[in-house]
Amino acid sequence: MSQLGELENLTVLYKSEDFQFVRDTTTSLITGWYYAHPKLPQKTPTLQARIRVTSQITKLFPYTHPQLKRLDGALYKIYLIDHPPPVLLKFTLPQGYPETEAPLLRLECSWVPSFYLDEVVSQLNAFASCKIGEQCLWECFDYLECELLSSLLELPREGDSLVYDVSEKIPHRRMRDSALASIVDYDALERRRVFRESKVECEVCMDADKLGAECTRLSGCEHVFCHECLREALKYHMADGVTAGTFRCLGCNSLVDLNEVRLSFAGGLNI
Template structure:
C-alpha cells in the first residue's frame, strides 16, 4: 500500500470514528462516501419564502457532500465530489464548490476532507454573504447540486423527466426527494430542535434537579421546563381533586397550560378522560347561554336563545322551561311562580304550627315530602339572601369576608359586589368614580 492509499484509509477511518452513521456513510468497495453537513445558523435566523412568508429557524436540512478519492489523492489530485443542497441556488453552490477546490490547493497535497466539512459547517453562510436572512430559491420543486468541475446539475422531481445530469447520478434517492418547501423545512427544524432538547440538561423548576431533556417537559406557552415526574404528580393531584383550572404551569404567577397531548402523556388515559370531561364541564358552566337537561337520566348541555325560555335537549328530545326546568308550558307563567305564595304559606303554617297541626299536614301531604320541601325552601331562602350571581357566568357566589372587589372562582371574572359591574385591569378606579365603596356595602 503506497503513501496516498494509507493517508486515504486513515482519513476515512477518522471520519468513521468522529461522525455517526447519519452523518457519514462510507462506500467500502472504493475510497468514497457521503457526508451530511449541518450548517451552523446564527441566532434569530430568518428564512423567507417567495410568497412573503417568513420563519425563524434553528436548523436547515444538511448539505450532501458525495466524494470519491482518486488513487493519487492527496499528493497530486483533489477528491472528485458532488455538492447537493435543496435551499441554495446554482450560483451559490458553484461558489462553494470552487472554494472547496481552492482549499485543497492551499493544503499543498495534504488530506482535506475534514477542512471541507469544517468550512461548510462554520463558514459557508458567511462566505455566501448570508447572515440572518435566507431567501429560498424560486424553484421549489428541485434539488440543486454541483460537481467538482463546477458544472451545475438540476435534478427535477418529476417522474417523466429524462434530463438527469450524469454527475449527480450517485446522489441517494432520499436526497432527490428533498424539496425546499416550507412544510419540509419546518418539519426538519422541529425534529432537530427536539433532538437537541433531548440531549441537553435542564434544571426542573419544581425539584431543582438536573435532568436530560428526554426526561423533561417544556410548556409551549411560556417555555418553562419541568421534569416529567414532578409535572405529572402536580397534574394528577389537581385532576384527582377536580381542580382542573389549576392544571397550569407550576411556576409562580404563570398561567400557561400544558397541551392536551402533554397532559395525556403525563397522567395516563384514565385521568385524562376525567380531565377532558371536567374541562368541558367547566367551559360549559362559564357560558351564559348553556343550561343542562333536567332529566336525571340525561343531563346533556343545551344551548338556549336569550330571548326565549324554551329549550330542547338534542340528546333525549325533552322540551323544557329554562326557568323552572319543568316540561315547557308555553307563555303561561311557571308553575313554581304560580304556587310559590301558596307553598310558602303552607310551609309557614307547617313551621309555626303545633305538633297536632304538623301531624295533620304530614298525614295529608306526606311527612318526608313536607320535611324535605321545608329544608329545600330554607336552603333556597338562605342562598337567595347570602349569594349573588356572577355577572359573567351567572354562577352563585357567596361573600363571607373581605372587600367588595370579587373574583368568580368559576370563570375568573372580577366584579363589584355592590353593583355587580364587571371590572377590568384598572379595577380600583371603579370604587373612586362610582358610589360603590370598596370596603362597605349596605
C-alpha cells in the same frame, strides 16, 4: 499515508452515521459521503430563517414560536435556528489523489436551491484544488462546515444573527415551503434532543437536577415541569371536572394543548 489510511483516521473522528466510504472492487476507486453540519460564526449565536407571510404558508411545528415582524411593508415570520440542517457531501478519490489530483466533491441539500448549491460546489472544488499534494478531506469537510453560512452562501448579518430569507432566495413556493420545513424541523428535533439530555429545573418543585427526558417543556410559553408535578396537576384538573381544553400552565396560566402533554409521557399518563 495512503488513501485508505486517511479514511480510516477519519472514521475515528466522525460518527458512522455522518461518515462512510467504500472501495469499488472493479475500478478500485474510493467513494464516500459525509454529513457536514454548518457552524454559526463566533458572536453569531443564531440563524434567522424568515419567510413572507401569505395565505398559503405551510403550518410548521418549531421548537419556539416564530416572531412576527414587518419589513419593507410586508409581514414576515422569523424562526430562530440554533441547529442548521446538515449538508450531504459526496466524494470520489481519483487514482492520483493526493499527489497529483484533488478529490471530486458534490453536494446534496434540501434547503439550499440547486443554483446556489452549484456555486458552493465550485468554490469547494476550487479550495480542494489548492490542496493538491496533500491529503485534504478533513480540511474540505471543515471548510464547508465553517464557511457555508457566512461566506459560501453569503448570508447577510443583522445584529447578532445571520439571515436566511427564504422568500428572497427561493422563488418557487413549494420549494420555499419545503426548504423552510427542513430547517425548522431539524432544528426542533435537535433542540428537543439537547433538552432531553440536559439537566433542567421544574417550575413547581424547583428540583434542578431533573433530566429533560423526565420533564415536559410547554412549547407555547416554554415553561418546564417534571412529570410528577404535571401528573399531579392533571389529576386535580380531571377531578374538578374541568373541560380538557381549558388546562392551563402552572407557571403563567396560559392555555396548554393536552395532546402535547400526553406525547411527552413515553409510558402514558397513567392518571
